[in-house]
Amino acid sequence: MARYAMLYFGTVGLCVISSISSMDEDSFLNTTSITNLIVSSYQESLQTLVEKAFQSRQRRSSRAPSLGGFTFGQQAEPETLEIGRAAETFHSTLQVLDQKLKQRYKRDITETGLLSWEHVELLAELSGCPPPAHPAICQDSYLSKYRSINGVCNNRYNHFWGAANIPLTRWLPAQYEDGVRQPKGWNAGRLYHGFELPTPKEVSKKIMGSSVKCEDDTYSHMLVEWGQYIAHDVTLTPQSPAAGKPGDDCLNSCENVHPCFPIQVHDKPPNGQGCMPFNRSLAACFNGLGPDVWQALQQQQMNSITSFIDASVVYGSSPKVNEFLRDLGGFNGKLTVNAHFRDPKGRAYLPFEESLQSVCLRGREKAACFRAGDGRVNEGLPLIALHVLWLRQHNRIAETLQQLNAHWNAETIYQETRKIIGALHQMITMRDYVPKIIGQESFDNYIGPYGGYDPTVDPSASNVFATAAFRFGHATISPLVRRLNQSYQEHEFFPSLKLHDTFFSPWRIIKEGGIEPILRGAVGKEAASVLPNKLLADELTERLIVLAVPQDMDLASLNLQRGRDHGLPGYNDWRDFCGLERIRTLDDLKEVVSDASVAERILEVYKHPDNIDVWLGGLVETFLPGSRTGPLFACLIAKQMKALRDGDRFWWEAEETFSQAQRKELGNVSLSKIICDNSDITEVPPDAFVFGKYPSGYVSCDTLPPMDLEAWREEKSQDLKRCGSPGQIDNGDYILLKLAGKLVTLYSCYHGFRLTGGDALIACEGDQWSGKLPHCEDIL
Known part of the structure; x- marks a missing residue:
């Protein structure tokens, strides 16, 4: 032992x-x-x-x-x-x-x-x-x-x-029942302001579920899909694997035995279990000195990916994942593609996941899953389609850069392409997406114009952003996944699908028309609107599929339980944090909710305003003008986005990240243009997030401004002409740098290897490279 x-x-x-x-x-x-x-x-x-x-x-x-x-x-x-x-x-x-x-x-x-x-x-x-x-x-x-x-x-x-694998930051201290790690609702009979907290399932059933979703005629459903996609670029809170006594595997127990925190279901179905399984989030390690010892002792949750908007959703957040996705054998700086299938025009699909635990669904059969920088890629068809777009965009750019700069090696092509793709993610998110979500006024007040990199700003993702505020988008998910033909009408051969029929079904992309019908459905159909009395579609509260769980789940209950698992303070505490007035009475709540009956149901269920969960409270607030969030979520999302921008040394607008000419070309790009360049779609709205009923407002792809990669053309330096190309090493590569006025080769090894037997840095001296060429030793 x-x-x-x-x-x-x-x-x-x-x-x-x-x-x-x-x-x-x-x-x-x-x-x-x-x-x-x-x-x-x-x-x-x-x-x-x-x-x-x-x-x-x-x-x-x-x-x-x-x-x-x-x-x-x-x-x-x-x-x-x-x-x-x-x-x-x-x-x-x-x-x-x-x-x-x-x-x-x-x-x-x-x-x-x-x-x-x-x-x-x-x-x-x-x-x-x-x-x-x-x-x-x-x-x-x-x-x-x-x-x-x-x-x-x-x-x-x-x-x-x-960085990846650090704690989600706390903007307010955690509130645990034992002060250290027990979630809200862990101890039966525990009173909050004189009342027990309602179970998440009770809140979901009485307040949140809706059999009907209305449509938002301002924005397209792509606004919803981009929200999920970019959320996967910024946060991933892994669940804690159970390792207890038999029965404590969280699928077969309705008791609170760490790490299991089951969601109690009082009206359980016949022969069903009286709870829904729930694994607590994986704990994070103590991470350096903080404001006080006590906060270091409290359980924190982990963000297992980078917080930056850096296209980690494409490239991964670890060397192992990153190199698994690269076409290292092609020596071309590209990402690997599916070896078995392409679309009718020869365009690539994502590669299949090779793990034996890769199990996606095709009816009752198991099927292969796609592989990408983020493991959640297979959760839905629009999400897969966006991943495919960016895979193709990377390889298109890499191929052009190789043609423009024949002297660039594979590592340089890859890193320069990755840098461009990350910049496009940042630009589309901050310029085109965020102002529509929080409203231009909130954007100007909370975020404002870019003033350069600020090393005093912590860009780490916050717990309340990851666990509550940025989950506002769950209420905008439609119960249908639309699939449209070239005229943006219902597809003749591949009709629209109920949401639960699209979970973990990547085979539909390959066998049912590729990404085009799904992308047209995203840009050519209205987003679902959010009303206090119509929050989450029944497809999410009654028929959510989670591969590890052999029963239908409820997304609303899962979100509420996750907030309690993380010890998030309540709705009123976060209103205080954002400088908003606390809710003290039913009349106060009616003022911010705008639907009196919903406000009454909330207080009937929660009994006290301070007991309201922050995710629910933020979700039911009346939208600010020109936004899709109320004042609380606008504040929290804006605070996080400003930190992600100002605290990122590699932000695309930072002076040293790109040249002025390169920034100008990046600014020409739109999500609509990326759709055009990487699919068979020929007509799009100029802004993919703004809804227009086809053909009104749609333009030909040829009219959209391109990104001219000539701005990345780099002449071969005199030093490189004198010394020639540096030596190539097996299982590794190099990048060229200017250090102290000299051209220098920096060598590095791929994951699983370490540099040995030579110099990591070799300088161009006179007409030759000085130093001994290293090699990469296998350490696995």
């Missing part, structure tokens, strides 16, 4: 244990005795966690394979799971420590001043949390050329800001 513990949780902290565990515990509580208690608590916690993990592995190996056992699209990357396990060890140790303190000293771990920062750091080290990196690692000037794939070192002084 000890060997298994080292394999499962690593060996971090063993040297600390050996130097501390021999100390005698003092009879009174001081720094030394607390240290001893931390070590003994860690050892007890580790033993318990290892036993649970071992039992879980045994159960999985004895269980027959079935669809319910597959969770493709929700699987966290190994490094994410490793950090999550360390965080789980941290909090498990904290629980044991709290019990010891109460039993032996009648002290509570929540007492101010009881634990110091040194104690917190010891807990983190023992648990296996990644140590803080030295700030000097981000100071090298060559880090200025391209952003890292995992977001590290975007900020040279706070190198984890915005």
